[in-house]
Amino acid sequence: MHHDNAFEPIIVxxxxxxxxxFALVTAFDKSAMKFKIEQAxxxxxxxxxxxxxxxxxxxEFVSFYAPKYACLAVAGPIKGESVRLTNLGWNFVVSDVKQEFGFEQLSIINDFAAFxxxxPYLDKTENLSIKSGYFSDNENIAVIGPGTGFGAAALVKNNQHQTVLSCEAGHITLAAVTQLQFELLAQLKKQYDHVSVETVFSGIGLTRLYQAMAKIxxxxxxxxxxxxxxQRALDGHCEICLKTLEQFCSWLGSVAGDLALTFGARGGVFIGGGILPRIQHILxxxxFSQNFVKKGIMTNFVQDIPVTLVVQDNIPLIGAAACIANR
Known part of the structure; x- marks a missing residue:
């Protein structure tokens, strides 16, 4: 995108x-690191x-602005040019859509790439610090999210260049660290051939963890x-439910620390919603923080990495804007 004073509007x-x-990004305030998002x-x-x-x-709604740039964040995998949104039955080829609408640039990214x-543009005051630390500029940032599944991605920085690394970190094998986790894993293994991070750290994973906990x-x-x-854990009506959530949060600390090491994320780790905003005080x-840093000889590497729980809701739109504006 041309970096002149006139900011070209971007459909996000x-x-x-x-x-x-949908929304339109009409300006970027560099000092505040904020995009102006309107016409939503x-x-x-x-x-x-x-x-x-x-x-x-x-x-048609924003025809007055005649936008030539667009970046759309979609929930789902993207394979090259062709995008299939299976649950909607929408299939399209990026270059065809670009041509049909006469866009100069069209990017389709998945929701974790957008995150x-x-x-770098998230509002520090709007989100919750889970582990304090030092945000190193020009260092990689990791984003993870236990939601419907478990997603992860990294913003990789190299000198003045940056790119997003998408991955399948949700399907790496879940490691046990404590005695209780070994027992939980043994329970889960009876039912699942491969116990991945996503097996436990997802919406449905919470139910699996609860069932394993109740059996133990x-x-x-x-x-x-x-x-x-x-709800039962928050109401204090069920001890096993509370134990399950505590374990969910504590074990997630180990996983987050593993991914911080994997991605070299000295620029920080950001965790996206799912159930976590509802259970902030349990988290x-x-x-979480103790387990995040328990990495043997690499403890000093993760010691200073800040971890933030993201609760602001316009992340995919900000990410779509950043994807195009940074080109």
Whole structure:
């Protein structure tokens, strides 16, 4: 993108299974590291038969600006030029869409790549520090998120260049560190051939962890979904539920520390939502930080890395803006 004084407007979008959120980025304030995001519109994804039809409605809405740039963040994997949003039945080829709308530039990125691009622009005051530390400029940043699945990506920096590394870190093998974790893992292994990070650190993973915990404690296992487990723990109505959430947070510390080492993330680790914002105090009281730094001879490497729980909600839009504006 041309870095002259006139900022070219960029269409940004966050396209999920339920909603397609569109907005226009019209300016960037370098001193505050903030994009100006306006003209936001939310469309129910199910109302449209294709990405093109939703995009076309928005392009018409902002026709006054005649935007030539667009970056869309989508929930799902992207293979080269062709994008399939399976739960919506939307398939498209990036170059075709670019041509159809006459964009000079069109990027399609997945939601975790968007999170990684957004990381340097997140508002420190709006989000929650889980582990204090020092944000090293020009060092890699890792983003992770225990949500529907477990996502991870890294913003990789090299001199003045940066790029986003997408990966499948959610499917690495989950490691046990404490005696309780070894026992939990043994329970999970009875049911799952490969216990990955995502097996435990995802919405449905919380239920699996609860069931394993109840078996170890030899308590009757209730049929509970993740939000019921969370609610019972917060209400103080169920000791096993509380233990499950404490373990979820503490064990996540080890995983986050592993990924900080893997990505060399001295620029910080950012964790995206899922259930964590609902259980902030359990997370803060847990062994998260202690486990994050328990890395033997590499303890000094992770010691100073800050970890932030991100609760602001426009991350994919900020990431989409950063993806194009930084080119």
């Amino acid at each position: 979008a966050d396209i999920g299974g339920t909603n397609a959120r 519109q939310t469309y129910p994804s199910a109302d449209f038969s294709s990405l093109e039809s939703a995009l076309s409605q928005y392009v 990684a691009y957004a990381a 404690e030899q308590v009757e296992v209730d049929e509970l979904n993740p939000s019921q487990i969370t 803060l009281d847990s062994q």
